[in-house]
Amino acid sequence: MKHLPWRLRKERRSSPQRNARHGPVFTQEPSDSVFPLRSEDNKVFINCKAKGNPVPHYKWKVDGRYIDMDLNYNLVEGNLLINNPHATHHGGVYQCIATNVFGTIVSREAKVQFAYLQNFSRKPRNTVSVREGQAVVLLCGPPPHNGEIKYSWVFNGRPSFLLQDTRRFVSQRTGNLYIAKVEASDVGNYTCVVRNMMTNATVYSSPTPVVLRRDAVMGEYEPKIEVQFPESLHVTKGSSVKLECFALGNPVPSITWRRTDGYPLPGKIKINHSNGVLEIPYFRPEDAGVYECVAENSRGKNAAKGQLIFQSVEHLQWVQTLKDAHMAIEANLQWECKASGKPKPVYRWLKNGEPLVLEDRILVEGGRLAVSKINLLDSGMYQCLAENEHGAIYASAELKVVASSPDFSSSPVKKSMLIQRGGEVIMECRPHASPRASISWRRGGEFLKDSTRRTIMEDGTLRISNISESDGGRYTCVARNPFGTSSSTEPTKITVPPLSVDATVGESIVLPCEVSGDSSLDPTFKWFFNGKLIDFNRQDHFEMIGAQRVKSGDLMVRNIQLKHSGKYVCMVHTVVDSVSAAAHLIVRGPPSAPEGLIVGEITDSTAQLSWESGPDNHSPVTTYSIQARTPFSIGWQAVRTVPDSVPGQMFHATVIDLNPWVDYEFRVVASNSVGVGEPSMQSKQIRTKAAVPEVAPGNVSGGGGRRGELVIQWEPIPEELQSGEEFGYVVAFRPLGTSTWKQTVLASPDASRYTFRNDSIPPLSQFEVKVGVYNNKGEGPSSHVVVVYSAEEEPSEPPSRVWTRTLSASEIEVYWEPITQTASSWKIIGYEEGMQESDAEMVRVTDTAALLSGLKGSTVYLISVRAQNSAGAGPSSPAVNVTTKKPPPSQPPGNIEWNLTNSKIFLSWEHVKAMGNESEVTGYKVLYRQNWLGKTSVVETNRTSMALQVPSGEDYLIEIKALSDGGDGSSSGPIRIPKMSGKRELFLSFTIHRIHFWYNRFKGFQSAFNNILSHNNESHRYYVFVDVCFCLFQVLTQRAISAQLHARFVQLCFLYCQS
Secondary structure, eight states, X not given: OOOOTTTOBOOOOSOOOTTOOEEEEEEEOOOOEEEEOBTTBOEEEEOOEEEEESOOEEEEEETTEEOOOSSSEEEETTEEEEESOOHHHHOEXXXXXXXXXXXXXXXXXXXXXXXXXXXXXXXXXXXXXXXXXXXXXXXXOOOSEESOEEEEEEETTOSSOOOOOSSEEEOTTTOOEEESSOOGGGOEEEEEEEEETTTOOEEEOOOEEEEEEEEEEOOOEEEEEEEOOOSEEEEETTOOEEEXXXXXXXXXXXXXXXXXXXXXXXXXXXXXXXXXEEEEOSOOGGGOEEEEEEEEETTEEEEEEEEEEEEOOEEEEEEEOOOOEEEETTOOEEEEXXXXXXXXXXXXXXXXXXXXOOOTTEEEETTEEEESSOOGGGOEEEEEEEEETTEEEEEEEEEEEEBEEEEOSSSOOOSOXXXXXXXXXXXXXXXXXXXXXXXXXXXXXXXOOOOSSEEEOTTSOEEEOSOOGGGOSOEEEEEEETTEEEESSSOOEEEEOOOXXXXXXXXXEEEOOEEEOOTTSOOEEEEEETTEXXXXXXXXXXXXXXXXXXXXXXXXXXXXXXXXXXXXXEEEEOSSOEEEEEEEEEEEOSOOOOEEXXXXXXXXXXXXXXXXXXXXXXXXXXXXXXXXXXXXXXXXXXXXXXXXXXXXXXXXXXXXXXXXXXXXXXXXXXXXXXXXXXOOOOOOOEEOOOOOOOOOOEEEEEOOSSTTEEEEEEEOOOGGGSOSSSOEEEEEEEETXXXXXXXXXXXXXXXXXXXXXXXXXXXXXEEEEEEEEEXXXXXXXXXXXXXXXXXXXXXXXXXXXXXXXXXXSSOEEEEEEOOSOSSOEEEEEEEEETTOGGGOXXXXXXXXXXXXXXXXXXXXXXXXXXXXXXXXXXXXXOOEEEEOOOOOOOSOOOSOEEEEETTEEEEEOOOOOOOTTSOOEEEEEEEEEETTTSOOEEEEESSSEEEEEOOSSSOEEEEEEEEETTXXXXXXXXXXXXXXXXXXXXXXXXXXXXXXXXXXXXXXGHHHHHHHHTTOOOXXXXXXXXXXXXXXXXXXXXXXXXXXXXXXXXXXXXXXXXX
């Protein structure tokens, strides 16, 4: 029989055996313990052991969190081994969890502590000054510790401890030393000694010096009780109680003890020789009462009272516990547990180690549990927990719900029967099933019904009377119940079941499912995922593959994701039975985001973070990393932590190296062997505490300014490094070679410059300069000392030997000799026209020459030069008179003709004649380029024609200008020369050239020419006609004809050309 997906259990009919399968039962549980931390013993065992079949496996929790086994934790059978324990990291409440296939139980909780004793601080202790006769209390201030400790004091380094008497008392509650009346012999050094009674470790404090004040002697005064016991104290039966009482006073008080109810003190009490401690061992109810300590001297007395209350405590014990239950499905379960104890216990119920989830059919009343109509899901391990303020006890029991599909293996139907004709046959069918199965019979493939000769009896037996030959054949008993169907013939069996498997996100796997059985039956395969039928038409990740020949229905899971973790069940149905097999798929992936991120204690540079682990997705978290974000950072940045690498079992860390007074947000990212998970939700924004600034300004420099000034500059500190409010700068300076600093405070965080003015400062004096920082927490560091020069003195003399050279009508070059001062730059104050000061302009240069451009031709200018440095400008040189040349010709070259032959352009133009107020033409400048965007080339000539060597196949733009001493003349304007690619293009180019020629020749008719040329018609016939028309027009203009006829011809010619 195969188990159904909801864990059907086959009921055993045989008697229980010693090796019967059962759930876990604890035979040893952890208990509260205090372990000493010693360097030579760095391992701790916490015991846990359980029996069960199968053998249980174990997990542990500490403080409610599961422990991942690593370098510090190991399992030794069920026991937990802690390697190199640390008091803070490994102390806590531990609980053992034992699990097998039947369920889970949890042990009682055990508080585990570690006894340790740290060293005292090495910081020297303050001297205590006291008058003779006065009382004094010396504080011990023990270091961090855990476990029982004992206090003693050493006087002046003597090998023996200070003896206590009526004048000197050491409290074992505070560790302090009390001296009721100081004497001269008490002067010296006192050292507190602390001993851990479990680890035997002993530490010594720094000495506390005690000296006498000589100004006076303390007079007598009445007792003052300095050490006293609580006003009320609850004491349990059998325990030991110690009451401390000590008084200060002059004379030294005496201490006595009594009961205020008049009863004498019990004879078993112990009072130490100083009477400062009353001890009552083996406390009993009759020891309860009010106890009084009386301190008395000649100046008076004082008393302290406290009531000892007997606390009746009964440890928890079971009065009625639980017993294992094996019950049929649909039955009703009732369990009850009872415990005795004071205070009265309360009860909780657990199932498989978790709080029991209540439903309508599950009722809990104190220690009573009732479950009606139990089903298979109710199977498991149950625990009743009784607890009060003094502890808890656990009772465990297993519930097995018996439910199985029909099974013929223990009671098979007879394979063959031989019956005489006319006789009667009885075929029994009694399969094992829970609940009881309904029975039907079939002969071959046909189900039988009751008839006069055939009867199916209530217990499933088939009875056939008056047997005939026609009754022969193969009979099959079919049994059904809610958990399956089976037949008496060869049952359907899963021969290759799916197996539980681990996979990583992104992989693909195949879960097999192959069956054997009655060959006459066709099996149907179905797959269930976590109890839900898989619809293969709606699932991209699932596909059923297999072959009818081998009767298989394997499941392929493609591109596995975390959501595919769970239980997979292959269900196989035939008309007579059904079987199933289950497997678990565990998908391992990067961890999910950590949860519950909390920011704890915050300082100026650190923040304590704690969080809870998210699901590890079946691959333990190996490390955590922490990221932070500020208003000044670009996105999330990794930050340094303590420890540097946060292990996966640690859920807290300290972020270090933070900037003070900055707003931070944090998030945590978990990693495992598969990859890096998603980050946690960011924490709430916190601000680190303010602190003294730690960063000094950089790039301190200076110099320049006006005479008598010291200019100091620096790079301001960014806001994220200012460490607090009220941030500013402290600027300090002193003349080189002096010792006294002069300081000024700039209360602006954005300041980057300071100017000190004093007319008595000599030019270019050397100063030592440093710039510091401060905020409301104090003054921070200063920059390195640098040397800065004070401002220069303005130049005292003008440049000499100023002379000029006229370059053109618009440009003049000016030259001069530099002044004798060094580190100066020069400045031309301006040039003047007609000595009008308002027209003066200035040009600044750093050389000893300047080019003035954009001037007017034939104009007189006055030029002067003066030197300038960082302090200002010096005197001007005497003005120099200079006249620009005549302006260049305004008339552009005209009658431009061109011809294109192969790769040469032949150009010719008319000579430009300058006007009387213009510079004479000295030559011509030809500028040419390919198209509008090409690089311009320049050729100069003193003739009115030239040939240009240019590549063929490109358009060219050509301009021509006249050259003169006054500069370049007006441009002819761009002339487009199109590319030629054949005779036709050459002819058209020549014709267009001729048209441009006529255009320039007959300027009086240019508007008519423009109308013709605007047609842009490059038809061969069009241009031929235009050229012929212009040729005739030229002939007519050279012959003597009347003006009326001349005008008529021109009109007709142009009208025809335009049409």
